[in-house]
Amino acid sequence: MEAAPAKLPRIDFLYLSEPDMIRAGVTDMAACVDTMEEMFALLHHGDYRMAGGNSNQHGAIIVFPENSPFPAMPKPTTDRRFMAMPAYLGGRFRTAGMKWYGSNIDNRDKGLPRSILTFVLNDADTGAPLAYMSANLLSAYRTGAIPGVGARHLARKDSRVVGIVGPGVMARTSLEAFMATCPALDTVKIKGRGQANLDAFCAWVGQTFPHLHVRVVDSDEQAVRDSDIATFCASVPTGDPSLYPTVRREWVRPGTFLSMPAPCNIDEAMQGDDIRKVLDFTGLYEAYREEMPKPVHRFIPAIGVRWFDLVDEGRLAASSLEDLSTIVAGAAPGRTSDDDIIILSIGGMAVEDVAWGTQVYRRALAEGIGTRLNLWEQPALK
Numbered sequence: 001m002e003a004a005p006a007k008l009p010r011i012d013f014l015y016l017s018e019p020d021m022i023r024a025g026v027t028d029m030a031a032c033v034d035t036m037e038e039m040f041a042l043l044h045h046g047d048y049r050m051a052g053g054n055s056n057q058h059g060a061i062i063v064f065p066e067n068s069p070f071p072a073m074p075k076p077t078t079d080r081r082f083m084a085m086p087a088y089l090g091g092r093f094r095t096a097g098m099k100w101y102g103s104n105i106d107n108r109d110k111g112l113p114r115s116i117l118t119f120v121l122n123d124a125d126t127g128a129p130l131a132y133m134s135a136n137l138l139s140a141y142r143t144g145a146i147p148g149v150g151a152r153h154l155a156r157k158d159s160r161v162v163g164i165v166g167p168g169v170m171a172r173t174s175l176e177a178f179m180a181t182c183p184a185l186d187t188v189k190i191k192g193r194g195q196a197n198l199d200a201f202c203a204w205v206g207q208t209f210p211h212l213h214v215r216v217v218d219s220d221e222q223a224v225r226d227s228d229i230a231t232f233c234a235s236v237p238t239g240d241p242s243l244y245p246t247v248r249r250e251w252v253r254p255g256t257f258l259s260m261p262a263p264c265n266i267d268e269a270m271q272g273d274d275i276r277k278v279l280d281f282t283g284l285y286e287a288y289r290e291e292m293p294k295p296v297h298r299f300i301p302a303i304g305v306r307w308f309d310l311v312d313e314g315r316l317a318a319s320s321l322e323d324l325s326t327i328v329a330g331a332a333p334g335r336t337s338d339d340d341i342i343i344l345s346i347g348g349m350a351v352e353d354v355a356w357g358t359q360v361y362r363r364a365l366a367e368g369i370g371t372r373l374n375l376w377e378q379p380a381l382k
Contacts, residue, residue, distance in 0.1 A: 009378075011375040012372050012375065013130055014131040017134055024361075032356055035359050040280075048088060050284075054290060056286065056287040058348065078237050082103075087349070096127075096354065097357055099118070099119045119132075119357050121133070121357050142352040142353060144173020146348075149177075151178050152181040154344060155182055159182045161189065161229070163189040165230075174261065175188060190216055190217065191219060229259065230258050235262060236262075238263065244264055245263060249267060259346065260302070265306060270343070275343060278323065280346050286308075296308065304321075308321075
């Protein structure tokens with residue numbers, strides 16, 4: 001008599017709502033910075049994969065046409081997109097995952113965030129889902145943590161003044177990361193367009209870091225000038241780099257660390273050899289360069305993309321570009337002098353979501369946080 005086929009195991013996964021994510025430590029910025037630093041070392045050694053044949057793509061995006069014969073199809077307004085960002089990360093993580101989100105600037109009129117994000121984490125062996133989680137905070141904190149890793153290696157240890165352009169979510173998480181890595185900070189300068197956003201940012205700083213002195217400034221120049229750390233965190237429409245916030249050499253004093261996680265441009269003097277230009281991860285920019293029509297900075301507003309455009313124009317040597325993952329891994333120097341002027345380009349990568357998502361998931365699992373859901377007792381299709 002033929003033996004009955006073995007029963008395949010049931011699959012459960014953990015659902016983590018936004019309150020669950022908070023309980024599981026998604027807003028623990030110091031831990032997030034440490035996790036991102038660990039991730040950068042794995043990037044340097046090649047123990048990762050992202051999308052595309054080059055394994056370095058930012059993700060896959062759905063774009064909408066200007067004119068469609070289908071009246072119900074979304075229009076290509078600012079930030080109107082759907083995007084998937086998959087990755088695998090090795091080391092002690094050894095998980096795969098994907099952030100999926102839709103974005104619509106009109107969401108603000110509905111009382112919603114511009115982007116609504118979720119993240120699925122998978123077992124790297126079976127491919128089974130481990131967790132499905134709310135990801136707005138996951139994404140915001142891993143994004144803010146990258147400037148913190150940069151500051152740990154590239155900012156002066158005695159940095160006291162940080163200047164910020166754009167008082168939004170990215171400004172808050174970047175400041176949290178700077179505070180986690182540069183404890184001597186005592187002053188924050190903030191420049192914004194709307195009074196309501198400025199008031200909200202100042203109130204948040206007063207509540208979160210009551211010892212910090214907050215000063216509202218009127219221009220990008222005032223935010224950068226006389227700052228030890230400066231960062232541009234403002235969202236602006238892409239397409240015309242001349243309209244991106246621009247760093248001018250005359251504003252920047254010796255020793256400044258410039259962290260750029262948002263649209264940015266530089267003047268010609270900032271292209272000079274006296275300015276150290278650091279990419280968060282070179283492979284990401286090489287993928288953009290391979291995939292996009294030139295000049296790429298029209299479409300991807302990260303300053304590192306502008307540097308590669310300058311390389312293609314013969315105005316910048318590719319060898320002058322440095323890599324944060326190489327610095328974190330100890331294979332290249334970080335700050336070498338108190339007078340170094342260093343600008344860091346931050347592009348955002350799917351491996352960051354996998355790293356922080358795995359960390360939060362494992363803490364939730366250990367502490368019994370979240371709701372366990374069943375995918376199947378056994379699959380109907382065998």
